[in-house]
Amino acid sequence: MAKIRLATVWLAGCSGCHMSFLDMDEWLIELAEQVEVVFSPVGSDLKEYPENVDVCLVEGGVANEENLELALELRDRTKTVISFGDCAVTANVPGMRNMLGGAEPVLKRAYLELGDKTPQLPHAPGIVPELLEKVQPLHSVIPVDIFMPGCPPSAERIRATLEPLLRGEQPEMVGREMIKFG
């Protein structure tokens, strides 16, 4: 049987979910034997999201144009998309900028009002991705197959979600151990 093609993606999040992924410690070795890591900020150095991915863990909310582009691209090329952690599921902490009312007030606050030296708005078309008006949870922009809340989800929760998938089964996302937020 061909190995499962696994990807992990890091959108607007703090990378804590990926750190938690690494906390799976020695089970990572077992995982590495069963899957081929085809795209991941902590497991490969590819810049292009590949075709025919079986499972993708997506950390982070959708905050800028690059996030949105990658989300659409990965949905197109992946069988099972997992919202990985609270930022992907709820927009969480990155989403707190939404209360300020849009991209412009956020940028002004961060780069002009709080800019100590040479305050200016970042502007580098094609290099710095533009902020979206609101940070959105992943399932607001693409259909998501599995939701794994947690800030971050514990290593145990990540493992309990991945193990059934490796056997070709669906994980059961119920109970405190699997779906508690925060």
Place this chain on the structure above:
Amino acid sequence: MSVVTLKINDQELATETGKTILEAAQDAGIRIPTLCHLDGITDVGACRLCLIELKGGRKLLPACVTEVAEGMEVETHTEKLQDYRRMIVELLFSEGNHVCAICVANENCELQDVAVEVGMDHTRFRYRFPDRHIDLSHPQFGIDHNRCILCTRCVRVCDEIEGAHVWDVAQRGAAEYIVSGLSQPWGEVDACTACGKCVDACPTGSIFRKGTTTAEKVGDRDKLQFLVTARQERQWTR
């Protein structure tokens, strides 16, 4: 005391007249999810989580305000009720700004618990991200309206147990919020005795003690029931 017999989820029960379905279920060890209910204060039937199905009844009924009656047949966990409860919790999460990760009540939050209980792993609704304020004018406590689910427990506990009536409800619908005094900052409300009962009554991290940080708030909900029993039955120890 006269006895009433009824069935809850096919379990035969005997209870007292005047009890609510919620109380009868609790006595029998059957858990019905609630958010606005709090032992010791008046029920308002507002959160709609405790809705149950009554055999032969046309409507769903809130268990917290429906009294038991002879021969009642109650279902508390049908598939429909579970689906409806989940959707109501989804609505609550999309209404306010509930960021568990940075909340004082993380790990000790009734909203968070009820989400797990009804199996809510995400909300299907668009988050509103409302612009709500935080009042830190009180020397000991704070209220963060972002985390408020408008259960009005604070309003009732302050009015009924403390007798101060510092809190009330202002505005309506989506604009509704909990207001202190005559729409004054909490710290300027003379009626507040700083007893902290609203802190204990709050199911989320909305009302908290200053100085508590992430996951440090533990509401002492039993204290309120204790106070009521103490006054009514003169039992001063717990």
Place this chain on the structure above:
Amino acid sequence: MGITLREIVEEMGGGVPEGEVKAVQTGGPSGGCIPASMLDTPVDYDSLKTVGSMMGSGGMVVMDTETSMVEVAQFYMEFCRGETCGKCVPCRTGTVQLYALLSKILAGQATEADLTVMEDLCHVVCETSLCGLGMTAPNPVLSTLRYFKHEYTDLLKRVPVSANGRGH
């Protein structure tokens, strides 16, 4: 009481100035929209209820073929969203979300999944709200979904289906 909608609209009211009748909304904002094909429904409590509307205030709004039924539903939901007192959760937040979903549909941004959620939410608001306002607030949506569903589906986002059978 008991005469048909057709008699009221076409004979007594003289019909619509140009074009044809498309639907009649009865009973005020919590009532439902009755399609032209059912104009022979007698105006009484039971008959109106059977077709998904109500006597309510007794008011009637007659709409011609130019009217978008989704816009009508949104209009009434905007009213209910403003009227809800906010005491119970399903009515307070449900009307807000129903309005948001209707707006999303009208903006051409909604998917089949949104439509399903909206329909489910209508039932939750109807069956779990504390008072009559919430119990009837989704009626304009439910009745237009019942008789004019294609107007909703026509507005859904065309979803490109990718190789793995999923759209986005």
